[in-house]
Amino acid sequence: MDDSLNKQLERERLLNQVTTQIRQSLDLSVILSTAVQQLREFLQVDRLVIYQLNSYQVQTGDHTKDLSPELDEPDPNPEIPVPQADRHDQIHGSITYEAKSSDAIASLLDWEEADRCFAQVPEYQQYYQKSIIHCIPNIKLYYQSSPELYSILQQKQVTAQLVAPILVQKQLWGILIAHQCFSDRQWKESEQKFISKITQHLSIAIYQAQLYAQVQQQKQTLERRVKERTQALHDALLAAQCANRAKSEFLATMSHELRTPLTHVIGISSTLLRLYSQPDNFPALPLEKQKHYLQTIHDSGENLLALINDILDLSQVESGKTVLKFSEFSLQKLAQQCLHTLRDFAKEKGVNVNLQIKVDQDLFRADYRRVRQILLNLLSNAIKFTPKGGRVTLTVSRKDKTAIFQVKDTGIGISKEQQSLLFEKFQQLDSPYRRQYGGTGLGLALTKQLVELHGGSIQFESEVGLGTKFTVYIPIQPLINKSSSNYKTSLPSMYTDSPQGRLVLIEDDEETATLICELLTAAGYQVVWLMDGLTALATIQLLKPDAIFIDLHISGQDGYDIVRHLREDATTQKIKIVALTTNSDEQEQSLQFGVDKCLNKPILPNQLLNQVESLNLGDKNYD
Structure with missing residues (x-):
């Protein structure tokens, strides 16, 4: 009676100690290592270890509400599976905590063959999730049908063992294993119940620690986001x-x-x-x-x-509203006209201006007015920032299908600290409050935009006191005219007998509409141009075109409303619709509304014609 009472008191003391540790500490390693050591001493076993699964993840959701599950009693008549050599479950884990009675007992920490022990137990996941404690008084008798497993356990000095699962939120987290190394052992029912209570308390500690780790991680994430947001606000302020x-x-x-x-x-x-x-x-x-x-x-x-x-x-x-008007012109005459325009300005400043022409093919295709504007901006800047007696040289050359314009001066130059501001709007390299040179700071910003609008690029080299050199590369542009071999030599009339397709253009910008109409008419299409969105639907129902090109910001009626009405009407819902857009966000929105294609502004001839061709309108006969 005294021994039984002492055992009972010892069990209660150990349970209270584990419970107190769980309440006072969130350090899982301290809780588990202390519990393993004390439990081994209480059970008087030679070795007690915890095998932890690598695949365990904390379950969140509805299960997180149950932090203190009831301490269920173990099944008094468990159905213990019989090891079978021909069945193998995949299990991966490692022994993370261990307590031994003496140094003569072999250590199982970092034991690489631990997984193989559980691989011999069929359906171990389903079996252990029932909270069944597996007791083996003698491994030699029990594992007769699995000599491989018996050999592994024998090498590790296991004679008898007790295996208890540790479940966290009904998921197998790990396994508590007690080993008797030198003698058989009959595991008492009271010991099994006590171990069951210990494992359930440990599961609470594990889940509590995992939740705390999640909170810490979320706290770190929140702190990181706060820092990022603070930095973003600081950058926005700057x-x-x-x-x-x-x-x-x-x-x-x-x-x-x-x-x-x-x-x-x-x-x-x-x-x-x-x-x-x-x-x-x-x-x-x-x-x-x-x-x-x-x-x-x-x-x-x-x-x-x-x-x-x-x-x-x-x-x-x-804003994407600039439309390039391509034509064929002489590079030499363009350069000479630019120098003639700035002749008086250069004479007034006392600057010598020279011209060098290095072209084999003088004719070039681009927007003449915009290319002239590019050269005038660069030349006027070079003259303005070149002291009296200095020199400005314009060199025009051509490489394959690219025209190269180089403007070199012997002016004041640009420091490295200020070069990053060169193409910024409203930026001048001298302070506006102590201005030495005139200008708004728009010239080079506009020049860069116009060069890139042609699909070209601009580069510069500069050294303070020695001068600056700008180099502009402009590729040859497509030209739609009667002499172009890629298009019909004669423009068809509006009501030709065999057009390639009938198109309706809804656009209130005259320059854009004129360019589109000329290109499509030259390519053999009938084009009807509508400037007002209010009458568009009635006209489309009357004409029944093959495709519609529509500016979504047409005056009179919202372009999205027109698209929606066309898609809802059975007589027009199959008509191809191409939206004229200005940015990628508008493209995504228009595609969701039901348009078939999108075409960016400013309109480029090749893109327009390729887009029409991709509609596969085919040959049509019209009344």
Whole structure:
């Protein structure tokens, strides 16, 4: 009676100690190592280990609510599976905790063959998930049908063993194993019940530690996101400050550039008005003086117009509304005209301007006006920043289908610190508050945009005090005209007998619509151009075209509403629809609304014709 009572008290003490550790500590390694050591001493076994599965993952969801499951009693009559050599379950894990009675007992930590023991037990997952404790008094008698497993256990000094599963949220986390190494052992029912309670308390500790680890991980993730968000806000603040400085510089720049010519215009015109309103009080102005005044007003007006045009051009290019108009022209004549335009400016600055032509094929195809604008911007900048007596050289060459324009000067140069700002809008390399040179800072930004609009590139090299060299590469552009061999030599009439297809264009921008109509008509299609979205649906139902090209921002009616009506109407739902878009986000939205294709603005001839060809309209006969 005394021995039984002492055993009972010892069990209660050990349970209380494990429970206290679980409540006081979230360090799983401390809880498990202490529990293994004390449990081995209580059971008086030679070795006690925990085998942990590598595949265990903490289960989240509804099961997480049950943090303290009831301590179920073990099954008094378990159906113990008989080892079979011909059945193998896949199991992967390792022995992570161990307690031994003496150093004479072999250690099983990092034992590589541990998996093979469980591979001999059929359906071990289903078996252990029933919380069944597996007791073997003598392994020699029990594993007679599995000599391989018996040999492995014998090598590790196992004579009798007890195996108890550790379940965490009804998932097998690991296995508690007690070994008797030198003698048989009959495992008492009270010992099995006690071990069952211990494993269930350990499962609570494991799950609690796993939840704590999840919380810590989420806390670290949250801290990382807070740092990232803080950094993003800091970057946004810096960007806002930079934008504010850029705005201040822009306002200072524009106020200077606009005020100067406006002062000339208003001041001189006011003087002339006073002179001619009171001719008796003022002497007559000499003819040369009058001419000088008028010339000053004219030049100031042209400067203002140039400033406004630069702003409008850059705005149109960035918004995708600029349409290139390709034509064939002479590279030599283009260069000569640019130098002639800037001849007086260069003479006034005392700068020598030279021209070098290195082309075998002089004719080139591109947007003449835009290429001329590119060269004028580069040449005027080079002249402006070159001191008196300096030299500016324009070199024009051609390599295969690419025209190369090089503008080299002997000017002030650009420092490495300022080179990153060269193509930024409203940026000048001298401060707007201590300006030495005029300009809005738009010229090079617009130049870069126009070059890239042609599919080309611009590069530069510069050294302070020695000068700067800009190199522009512009590929030859496609040309649609009567002489082009890729297209019909004669434009078909609007009601030709055998067109390639009948198309409707819904576009309120005249330049874009004209370009599309000319290209498609030259390619052999009938094109009807509609400028108003309000009458589009009725016209489409009347014409029954093969395809529709529609600007989604057409005036009069929302383009998405037109597409939706076309798709809902049985008479028009099979018509091909191509949306004219300006960005990728708009493309995705239009495809969801039911358009078949998307075409980016600005319209490029090759892309337009390839898009029409991909519709597979085929030959049609029309009434």
